Amino acid sequence: MVSLAGSQILSHKQTPCAPRRPGHSMRTIRSALLHPDSPPGPSSRPRAAAAADEGDSDIENLTDSVIDFRLSELAATAGPAHPAAVAKSSSANAAATEMLELSRDFSDYSSFNSDISGELERLAAAAATLRSDAPDLAAVDLNDLESMDLSADAAPLDRVEPFVLACVQALGPDAAPDARRAAAARIRLLAKHRSDIRELVGVSGAIPALVPLLRSTDPVAQENAVTALLNLSLEERNRSAITAAGAIKPLVYALRTGTASAKQNAACALLSLSGIEENRATIGACGAIAPLVALLSAGSTRGKKDALTTLYRLCSARRNKERAVSAGAVVPLVHLIGERGTGTSEKAMVVLASLASIAEGRDAVVEAGGIPALVETIEDGPAREKEFAVVALLQLCSECSSNCALLVREGAIPPLVALSQSGSARAKHKSETLLGYLREQRQGGGGCRAGPGGAATSMAR
Numbered sequence: 431m432v433s434l435a436g437s438q439i440l441s442h443k444q445t446p447c448a449p450r451r452p453g454h455s456m457r458t459i460r461s462a463l464l465h466p467d468s469p470p471g472p473s474s475r476p477r478a479a480a481a482a483d484e485g486d487s488d489i490e491n492l493t494d495s496v497i498d499f500r501l502s503e504l505a506a507t508a509g510p511a512h513p514a515a516v517a518k519s520s521s522a523n524a525a526a527t528e529m530l531e532l533s534r535d536f537s538d539y540s541s542f543n544s545d546i547s548g549e550l551e552r553l554a555a556a557a558a559t560l561r562s563d564a565p566d567l568a569a570v571d572l573n574d575l576e577s578m579d580l581s582a583d584a585a586p587l588d589r590v591e592p593f594v595l596a597c598v599q600a601l602g603p604d605a606a607p608d609a610r611r612a613a614a615a616r617i618r619l620l621a622k623h624r625s626d627i628r629e630l631v632g633v634s635g636a637i638p639a640l641v642p643l644l645r646s647t648d649p650v651a652q653e654n655a656v657t658a659l660l661n662l663s664l665e666e667r668n669r670s671a672i673t674a675a676g677a678i679k680p681l682v683y684a685l686r687t688g689t690a691s692a693k694q695n696a697a698c699a700l701l702s703l704s705g706i707e708e709n710r711a712t713i714g715a716c717g718a719i720a721p722l723v724a725l726l727s728a729g730s731t732r733g734k735k736d737a738l739t740t741l742y743r744l745c746s747a748r749r750n751k752e753r754a755v756s757a758g759a760v761v762p763l764v765h766l767i768g769e770r771g772t773g774t775s776e777k778a779m780v781v782l783a784s785l786a787s788i789a790e791g792r793d794a795v796v797e798a799g800g801i802p803a804l805v806e807t808i809e810d811g812p813a814r815e816k817e818f819a820v821v822a823l824l825q826l827c828s829e830c831s832s833n834c835a836l837l838v839r840e841g842a843i844p845p846l847v848a849l850s851q852s853g854s855a856r857a858k859h860k861s862e863t864l865l866g867y868l869r870e871q872r873q874g875g876g877g878c879r880a881g882p883g884g885a886a887t888s889m890a891r
């Protein structure tokens with residue numbers, strides 16, 4: 431700063447000042463602010479000369495708004511530490527230092543003080559702090575995750591973040607296969623329990639890095655990637671990111687080719703993604719229905735439940751119902767009705783009722799022996815299974831008089847009467863409705879309307 435110790439302010443010509451550095455004239459400084467890509471000095475001389483040829487007034491009328499704009503840019507760069515900002519911290523610090531030097535030149539040639547030097551010193555310090563606060567990923571030992579307490583009290587996000595970033599780095603395409611496999615396992619662990627960690631992992635770049643591992647020939651790496659994406663998909667906002675990363679088709683591939691655990695977790699991941707309604711048609715079109723049907727026959731009890739739930743969600747789309755019938759879903763579904771006490775029977779009847787809403791589904795259920803299996807459930811199944819059975823039978827018979835005749839021949843009337851008297855409110859209502867259809871049919875009425883599932887037939891008396 432110029433000293434104001436005297437009784438008067440010195441004129442510009444009288445002001446003692448240090449010699450100007452080459453390339454730092456007032457015009458050069460202003461030109462550098464307008465053209466930040468051109469460093470001050472001799473190399474910027476042609477641009478300054480050209481500007482002078484076009485008219486000095488445009489440059490000389492430069493106001494503090496340009497300086498404010500550059501300050502805003504620096505302030506944005508010197509915000510809170512974030513992985514995306516760390517890479518830019520060095521250039522931001524250099525820019526802040528250059529601006530600080532320029533501001534001191536302004537002070538040398540001005541009789542008045544401004545706050546620009548102090549502001550730029552603050553920004554330069556902030557940029558340096560950003561660089562020093564960036565996580566040192568080389569110092570992160572991912573093995574520490576195995577014994578770390580990941581509860582919210584013991585592991586706040588700022589402690590977890592370096593591990594997340596190190597995992598993402600280890601998932602890079604240039605990383606060793608063992609490192610990628612281990613990183614996927616650790617993201618699987620990190621995303622298992624806490625919603626805030628799932629969100630952190632979701633914005634860290636881990637999702638697109640995990641997707642290629644879904645097609646890995648290493649079964650452990652594939653299973654870790656599938657399960658990591660399943661855990662991440664539990665956070666609703668991650669589902670769109672997983673979809674956008676192109677994960678649906680690779681998840682279907684894992685559903686076909688993976689280990690037993692990978693298949694069942696892939697089914698769950700697809701179930702989670704089907705929470706986005708637009709994804710249901712895409713999942714079906716990518717070939718998910720056939721491997722889900724295969725899981726009904728060959729999967730564990732847990733795998734069967736996951737496949738049933740996913741099929742039910744996907745079959746809200748008519749085209750997926752057609753795919754399920756074509757893939758042979760009805761036969762294993764009828765078989766699962768008889769697996770009492772495992773929880774699969776109820777789910778199987780719900781999916782059967784869904785497939786029975788289309789003509790080819792009704793025909794397939796009858797052909798597979800679905801009506802006798804459902805009547806048997808109404809006769810001696812648990813109360814909840816009886817309710818699901820009558821719902822499926824109502825769907826089978828409401829538009830098909832021939833199915834009504836089959837139902838009567840199977841001896842369904844006595845157990846339906848009993849259920850209408852002693853079942854739950856919903857079971858009573860459905861049983862009474864179905865008995866009404868059968869009664870009208872026996873009286874020669876049109877209670878069971880002929881539909882695409884079969885022609886109307888007369889009931890034997």
